[in-house]
Amino acid sequence: MIVEVDTASPVPAYEQIRAHLATMIETGVLASGTRLPPVRQLAADLGLAVNTAARAYQELERAGLVTSRVRHGTVVAPRKPIGQPEIRRRLAGAADSFAAIAGRLGVTPDEALDAVREALRR
């Protein structure tokens, strides 16, 4: 398992690391209890400042995806199943993105809904 970073991207490096690890944790690629590499190791491997890697871990800890303890390092936290409110929140986010793209394309609401129905049928 690897984590990738593009330093030329406008997205901050810590956010790229956080997003990469968060996806792996949420999809179960990184099982709960898996130990993540120490901040110094990850920073050295990616050629980033230690603070950058540390911030990514802090964001993950704040989101409850990992736990950090002295001498035990950072491990993936036990995951709870995603609840209905979270599902609705994510669905609303995806719908917002779709609506924004449909608006930029200049399609009518009916045409946009037809496209969604077509996609859901596939």
Added chain:
Amino acid sequence: MTVLFGGLPLMLATWCAYGPVSRARLEGFAQKQRLDVTVGNGDRVIAYLAVTRRWRCAGAGLGCAIGFAWGLPEGRFQVNFLALFAGWFVGALVAELALARVRRGTRRAASLAVRTLATYLVPLTRGMLPLAAVVLTAASIVVLMHRAPQSVPAAAMAWIGFGTAILSLVTLVRRQVVTRARPVAEPDVLAADDAIRTRSLHVLTSGGFVLAGFSAISAVNLADPDAAAVRTVFGGLLVLLCGIVIAAGRGPQRQGTS
């Protein structure tokens, strides 16, 4: 004459440091580290052997020259083996720092596999530096017990300080060896990377243990000169033997090694 004798070790070191890495040396490294040398990882191993040889030889030559110069004011024309070894070891430390430099593009990747000292050293070898720290602490207690604090020879305390500095430096560089950048690459390249780190950590642990051990013996000898010869011979032999055993260690069996 003095310039000739002082410059000779440096010239010898320069002669040893350059030139291609021999096939026998490469095969010896591969055999000791249980590594299959391939087209993919050969260059990496050869570069490692060349860089470490260059810096260690340079350090040994400089240490020898300094040891020689040290004895000149007292009219002694001799090779100080402790200075030679200390110089060699400082060269080994510098080589590890030189190996840490890597060129990178904008797209970078890192493995999520955790690396620790335990990945490269067996528990006995990992315990040698803490043991050296205990020996050094015991030596400083002996020095203080044999002499009242006001009359402790400054040279004895300098030896304790030297040993402590070496242990601290080795601890820092060992950490750097473990955490320095590891490529995301084919398994044979990763196996070579593991072998290189294992070798470096064994050399650093061994050298640090020997220098700290000799520092402890030298400090105690200055505070209690009565049995200095016995202590130097038997203690020195024991420390050297431990150092050789550590340096010859292979590390834990890993995947990708034969």
